[in-house]
Amino acid sequence: MSINFKTVENSSRLDAKAPSGPLESKWKNHKKDVKLVSPANKRKHTIIVVGTGLAGASAAATLAELGYNVKALTIHDSPRRAHSIAAQGGINAAKNYQNDGDTIHRLFYDTIKGGDYRAREANVHRLAEESVNIIDQAVAQGVPFGREYGGVLSNRSFGGAQVSRTFYAKGQTGQQLLLGAYSAMMRMVDAGKIELLTRREMLDLVTVDGVARGVVARNLETGEIEKYAGSAVLLCTGGYGNVYYLSTNAKNSNVTAAWRAHKKGAFFGNPCYVQIHPTCIPQSGDYQSKLTLMSESLRNDGRVWVPKKEGDTRKPVQIPEDERDYFLERKYPSFGNLVPRDVASRNAKYACDEGRGVGATGKAVYLDFADSIKRLGQKTIEDRYGNLFEMYERITGDNPYETPMRIYPAVHYTMGGLWVDYNLMTTVPGCFALGEANFSDHGANRLGASALMQGLADGYFVIPYTLGDYIANNSLKPVSTDHDAFKASVVEQEERINKLLNINGNKTTLEFHRELGAVVWDNIGMSRTKEGLEEAIVKIRAIKEEFWTNLKLTGEKNTFNKYLEFAGRVADFIELAELMAMDAWHRNESCGGHFREEYQTPDGEALRNDDEFAYAAAWEFAGEGKEYTMHKENLVFENVKLSQRSYK
Amino acid sequence: MSKETIRLKLKVWRQEGPKVKGELKNYEVEISTHASFLEMLDVLNEDLIHKGERPVEFEHDCREGICGSCSLVVNGMAHGPQANTAVCQLHMRHFKDGETITIEPWRASAFPIVKDLVVDRSAFDRIISAGGFISVNTGSATDANSILIGKDLADHAFDYATCIGCGACVAACPNASASLFTGAKISQLALLPQGDPERKRRVQSMVNQMDVEGFGDCSNHGECEAVCPKGISISAIAMMRREYVKSYF
Numbered sequence: 001m002s003i004n005f006k007t008v009e010n011s012s013r014l015d016a017k018a019p020s021g022p023l024e025s026k027w028k029n030h031k032k033d034v035k036l037v038s039p040a041n042k043r044k045h046t047i048i049v050v051g052t053g054l055a056g057a058s059a060a061a062t063l064a065e066l067g068y069n070v071k072a073l074t075i076h077d078s079p080r081r082a083h084s085i086a087a088q089g090g091i092n093a094a095k096n097y098q099n100d101g102d103t104i105h106r107l108f109y110d111t112i113k114g115g116d117y118r119a120r121e122a123n124v125h126r127l128a129e130e131s132v133n134i135i136d137q138a139v140a141q142g143v144p145f146g147r148e149y150g151g152v153l154s155n156r157s158f159g160g161a162q163v164s165r166t167f168y169a170k171g172q173t174g175q176q177l178l179l180g181a182y183s184a185m186m187r188m189v190d191a192g193k194i195e196l197l198t199r200r201e202m203l204d205l206v207t208v209d210g211v212a213r214g215v216v217a218r219n220l221e222t223g224e225i226e227k228y229a230g231s232a233v234l235l236c237t238g239g240y241g242n243v244y245y246l247s248t249n250a251k252n253s254n255v256t257a258a259w260r261a262h263k264k265g266a267f268f269g270n271p272c273y274v275q276i277h278p279t280c281i282p283q284s285g286d287y288q289s290k291l292t293l294m295s296e297s298l299r300n301d302g303r304v305w306v307p308k309k310e311g312d313t314r315k316p317v318q319i320p321e322d323e324r325d326y327f328l329e330r331k332y333p334s335f336g337n338l339v340p341r342d343v344a345s346r347n348a349k350y351a352c353d354e355g356r357g358v359g360a361t362g363k364a365v366y367l368d369f370a371d372s373i374k375r376l377g378q379k380t381i382e383d384r385y386g387n388l389f390e391m392y393e394r395i396t397g398d399n400p401y402e403t404p405m406r407i408y409p410a411v412h413y414t415m416g417g418l419w420v421d422y423n424l425m426t427t428v429p430g431c432f433a434l435g436e437a438n439f440s441d442h443g444a445n446r447l448g449a450s451a452l453m454q455g456l457a458d459g460y461f462v463i464p465y466t467l468g469d470y471i472a473n474n475s476l477k478p479v480s481t482d483h484d485a486f487k488a489s490v491v492e493q494e495e496r497i498n499k500l501l502n503i504n505g506n507k508t509t510l511e512f513h514r515e516l517g518a519v520v521w522d523n524i525g526m527s528r529t530k531e532g533l534e535e536a537i538v539k540i541r542a543i544k545e546e547f548w549t550n551l552k553l554t555g556e557k558n559t560f561n562k563y564l565e566f567a568g569r570v571a572d573f574i575e576l577a578e579l580m581a582m583d584a585w586h587r588n589e590s591c592g593g594h595f596r597e598e599y600q601t602p603d604g605e606a607l608r609n610d611d612e613f614a615y616a617a618a619w620e621f622a623g624e625g626k627e628y629t630m631h632k633e634n635l636v637f638e639n640v641k642l643s644q645r646s647y648k
Numbered sequence: 649m650s651k652e653t654i655r656l657k658l659k660v661w662r663q664e665g666p667k668v669k670g671e672l673k674n675y676e677v678e679i680s681t682h683a684s685f686l687e688m689l690d691v692l693n694e695d696l697i698h699k700g701e702r703p704v705e706f707e708h709d710c711r712e713g714i715c716g717s718c719s720l721v722v723n724g725m726a727h728g729p730q731a732n733t734a735v736c737q738l739h740m741r742h743f744k745d746g747e748t749i750t751i752e753p754w755r756a757s758a759f760p761i762v763k764d765l766v767v768d769r770s771a772f773d774r775i776i777s778a779g780g781f782i783s784v785n786t787g788s789a790t791d792a793n794s795i796l797i798g799k800d801l802a803d804h805a806f807d808y809a810t811c812i813g814c815g816a817c818v819a820a821c822p823n824a825s826a827s828l829f830t831g832a833k834i835s836q837l838a839l840l841p842q843g844d845p846e847r848k849r850r851v852q853s854m855v856n857q858m859d860v861e862g863f864g865d866c867s868n869h870g871e872c873e874a875v876c877p878k879g880i881s882i883s884a885i886a887m888m889r890r891e892y893v894k895s896y897f
């Protein structure tokens with residue numbers, strides 16, 4: 001089949017604007033060089049912040065403190081409910097409080113390497129620099145991080161690092177950091193500097209003369225389509241993991257804001273880079289609505305196995321030792337059960353594909369603690385993982401002290417997103433993207449505890465400078481929401497909603513979403529092939545066609561209607577899925593979360609092709625039914641040496 | 649029907665909008681015992697949509713007990729029968745074949761109904777914006793380890809900070825008081841040295857906002873603690889009272 005798109009090498013549309021000079025001084029110099037906006041002038045500017053997760057809440061609070069007028073929109077009934085609230089494990093920072101040799105350079109290096117050399121050096125270094133300030137800020141806000149008896153902050157170690165640099169608040173780090181940012185934000189609501197607009201879903205980015213000047217949003221309680229104008233728009237709308245239907249993301253996580261901006265000219269970067277987490281509780285039936293993550297730390301004491309025989313339905317305890325295949329220990333003798341996330345995930349999939357998966361669905365592998373319990377005693381295991389075992393039992397009804405856990409990989413994080421330059425601006429002037437919504441500093445794979453760090457660095461410490469520079473350099477004239485661009489957008493959104501409600505077909509939103517998810521999971525998931533991706537495109541197009549002719553929705557538009565919201569989001573996911581397939585199809589290499597079966601080392605590891613693919617792919621939408629254009633931002637590595645991973 | 653599937657009768661609160669009268673309506677659903685309570689409602693809604701009827705609106709997002717969106721009164725209990733569990737984490741294996749389940753929204757005048765099982769909890773945001781914060785602008789913080797806080801104290805503050813803002817405490821309280829919610833935030837910040845400079849203003853203004861919003865007074869029933877999915881201790885309310893009294897001296 002033919003997959004057609006245009007390619008622009010070394011695209012002039014992608015000026016990364018990374019400052020020149022040595023890596024260590026780029027950000028410092030940039031901060032010195034940016035233009036400032038006077039307090040009297042800041043008051044004249046309205047900044048629209050869409051999303052109130054870590055990225056959005058931190059940006060809204062900080063910009064309001066600086067004197068801008070902020071309008072903050074969120075789908076949720078309160079900013080505190082954003083998906084960031086669910087992050088468990090922790091947040092990285094190069095504080096070197098443990099005196100174990102951590103430095104900003106080491107955090108930078110680990111992140112670049114962990115991302116399989118597909119991120120921009122200058123951005124990643126800035127992230128490492130700002131990481132330390134985040135911890136200070138959070139502590140000052142009263143975030144109750146874990147501490148030692150002497151009163152200092154505790155750290156734990158996380159995958160991909162040899163130092164202990166992860167700060168945490170029990171298993172609720174995201175919650176505590178978000179509540180910190182939320183409280184800072186609510187203080188500015190009280191001060192009258194933030195107008196909080198809850199239960200609003202952005203449906204369109206409004207541009208005037210090619211510059212972002214506002215958004216159109218649906219009031220999710222009244223159904224009214226509302227208009228908001230401002231000097232800049234910040235998209236802090238999270239990741240698109242829910243394109244897979246089942247993921248560890250919250251149910252409202254979606255791509256709509258980013259996708260609509262994409263259709264208004266914002267290039268979409270590396271859509272095929274997705275992270276799949278190996279230790280999640282497997283699906284138990286068709287009714288399953290989401291997947292729950294179990295901390296990766298479990299692999300420290302649990303042994304992963306499947307029966308050697310295909311279709312073995314005996315209970316795990318009845319399967320003798322020599323009929324079990326501890327496949328990670330067998331294939332990776334030196335790392336064993338502790339191989340990186342992508343390797344562990346892929347191998348679990350292979351075992352299940354061979355018909356050796358366990359549980360009712362055959363889509364699970366065992367994570368067995370019997371040996372550890374024998375060696376260390378139940379008490380020790382309980383101390384280490386008590387709460388996780390409890391959570392597992394709550395969901396599955398099984399007691400992991402007695403029978404092995406069943407686990408399976410699940411989609412967890414999306415490294416791809418809107419392409420941004422060093423200033424976090426998309427290819428639409430005045431439209432910025434922060435947090436998981438941008439194509440990120442994580443390259444082709446994100447290290448644990450680095451998403452919280454990035455969201456907060458973007459919001460607290462980067463955007464205040466780079467947005468000021470944009471405002472100061474552009475003499476933006478006020479725009480009213482009566483402008484034709486706003487009116488046209490409202491009409492367009494109303495028509496789209498009417499269309500969705502009037503199809504009157506036979507299949508529900510959920511049925512379409514599930515069907516899409518299955519195709520994306522099977523073909524653009526843990527392991528991909530040229531043929532599989534081509535097949536995916538055919539299937540996705542068919543789903544799109546059917547969606548717009550056979551969708552069944554009930555209820556009205558001028559009231560709260562969750563299924564109408566979901567329908568609009570699923571429509572966007574379908575389009576995104578096709579772009580993901582195209583991106584994965586064109587990237588003839590394996591890197592990080594993108595594993596193409598055709599490109600692997602003799603050992604079965606991801607085989608990069610740095611000569612041809614050391615670039616970020618930024619996709620330009622040219623109009624419905626028109627060919628995409630793929631712009632290349634060549635990644636230049638001046639400070640690290642590219643190397644091949646090995647975990648044998 | 650395998651024994652892993654149960655049949656249930658549901659009585660669900662249906663209400664078209666804030667100003668319309670609502671009523672309990674009867675439904676039937678067949679569901680796997682492995683499904684979660686919210687997945688049971690998903691299945692019901694799929695069935696309703698296929699029949700051309702309007703689905704039941706309810707709040708949900710994380711479905712793992714941390715975002716505080718879900719908010720259902722199940723058989724008269726906020727978040728249902730399982731202790732320390734938000735309703736999204738409740739699984740159907742706790743129900744019996746043939747059982748009747750009544751599902752209602754949070755009921756409190758400060759939480760007006762938006763539709764069906766969805767209520768407006770923005771009053772909680774306004775209580776926080778009245779003082780549930782530490783006034784520190786971005787960039788003005790000192791090094792994190794320059795503030796030493798003993799582990800016991802930090803853990804104690806953390807226990808209050810785990811509140812998910814779901815509002816079950818209000819829904820369960822005979823007086824619809826928001827004291828556990830407000831007390832938890834006040835206690836967290838009162839325990840920490842960072843919260844000290846503003847403690848008087850904070851407690852006065854948050855308590856005042858609680859009254860303005862129309863929440864009732866606390867008369868020590870303790871229902872709030874019993875339904876709290878995070879098991880937040882009612883000692884938060886005592887601490888709030890102490891803070892309040894002290895603030896006038």
Ligand SMILES: Cc1cc2nc3c(=O)[nH]c(=O)nc-3n(C[C@H](O)[C@H](O)[C@H](O)COP(=O)(O)OP(=O)(O)OC[C@H]3O[C@@H](n4cnc5c(N)ncnc54)[C@H](O)[C@@H]3O)c2cc1C
Nearest residue numbers: 051052053054055084089090202238435436449450451452
């Ligand atoms: C289970 C789980 C555990 C995790 N644990 C960790 C961890 O330990 N450490 C770590 O570093 N990372 C972790 N992550 C990743 C991390 O939590 C996320 O990447 C990060 O929180 C994303 O933050 P955000 O601000 O970019 O977006 P989000 O928190 O997703 O916020 C998005 C916001 O945008 C709003 N929104 C979306 N679309 C629209 C629209 N159209 N209109 C209006 N508003 C909109 C939403 O309402 C919300 O407010 C974890 C992720 C998961 C799923």
Ligand code: FES
Nearest residue numbers: 711714716718736
């Ligand atoms: S849905 Fe998030 S707490 Fe229940």
